[in-house]
Amino acid sequence: MTNFALKVTRLGFSLLQSVSPRIAGKAAFRLFCMTPSAKPKGDKAKAAHAAGASKLAGAERFTLRLAGGGKAHAYRLNGGALGRRPRYLVTHGWGSSSAYMADLLETLAASGAEVIAVDFPGHGRAAGRVLHMGMAVKAIEAAERRFGAFDAAIGHSFGGAALMVAASGMLPGVRAVVPEKLTLIGSPSEMHWLFKDFGKMIGLRRKAQDVLEKEVRRVTGRRLEEFDASKAAGAIRRPVLIVHAEDDKEVSHIHARRYAAAGDTVRLYWANGFGHRRIVAARPVFDAITGFLGEGAVDKDAEIIPLFELPARRMSL
Structure with a gap:
């Protein structure tokens, strides 16, 4: 992300997780899985x-x-x-x-x-x-x-x-x-470090970070730490x-x-x-x-x- 895009993203997640850490965590997972342009x-x-x-x-x-x-x-x-x-x-x-x-x-x-x-x-x-x-x-x-x-x-x-x-x-x-x-x-x-770094980059707090990591189990059937x-x-x-x-x-x-x-x-x-x-x-x-x-x-x-x-x-x- 560019510096401007990152600032906007961090602001958006700051506001979103203040309202609902669950929604913020799920949104963060969708962003994490989004691939760059080919x-x-x-x-x-x-x-x-x-x-x-x-x-x-x-x-x-x-x-x-x-x-x-x-x-x-x-x-x-x-x-x-x-x-x-x-x-x-x-x-x-x-x-x-x-x-x-x-x-x-x-x-x-x-x-x-x-x-x-x-x-x-x-x-x-x-x-x-x-x-x-x-x-x-x-x-x-x-x-x-x-x-x-x-x-x-x-x-x-x-x-x-x-x-x-x-x-x-x-x-x-x-x-x-x-x-x-x-x-x-x-x-x-292993991938735990990658999720931690991503969460830190977009400014997730603990509850939203937990939701982000739990999404791995929902879509794969395995907990993040098992990978x-x-x-x-x-x-x-x-x-x-x-x-x-x-x-x-x-x-x-x-x-x-x-x-x-x-x-x-x-x-x-x-x-x-x-x-x-x-x-x-x-x-x-x-x-x-x-x-x-x-x-x-x-x-x-x-x-x-x-x-x-x-x-x-x-x-x-």
């Missing part, structure tokens, strides 16, 4: 988007219907080939799209893999202006339902956290999507690569360290110097990811335990 702003963003869109011009396009309503968009590279080949899923961050991930998509496709890239609702070519974690997880489930099981999934920022939430089987009524390997790039390990993806990283018993930059100013490096502490199946690769956004277009990052994906076969017979069925002792870091 049109790039600024010369750099426009150039990056145009370049990415050009690289995806030849990709197949699909509409994904989400369980319970809503739609996402998907691109497929190397689709329809004869014979078995690896199938990779790629998800973007908040306010981004598959177009901004095009360099990574090209790199993965060059390995011969079938590559599926999803635009979440309200992003890229997907319609709407609303997105929350529940919708993102349903979009991931819809992608697997449409294209089949994934050998690996790679997600940036919010998209990486959504992959881990999907793999944990956290959402009631939504089937877990557990790829053989996962890579999370600059991804948050701890770092616990899932060790619980799913699949190899996980965490790629993060210590100079990331949007998602603290603390999140990467929490993931790394989750278990022996998780490894951490520091991509220092690339921040939060340039990291998805960095050649050293591509090399780390393709190297990880190209390692030996995964034991597909290993037992998968949904996160919320684990004994309490397995839930601790």
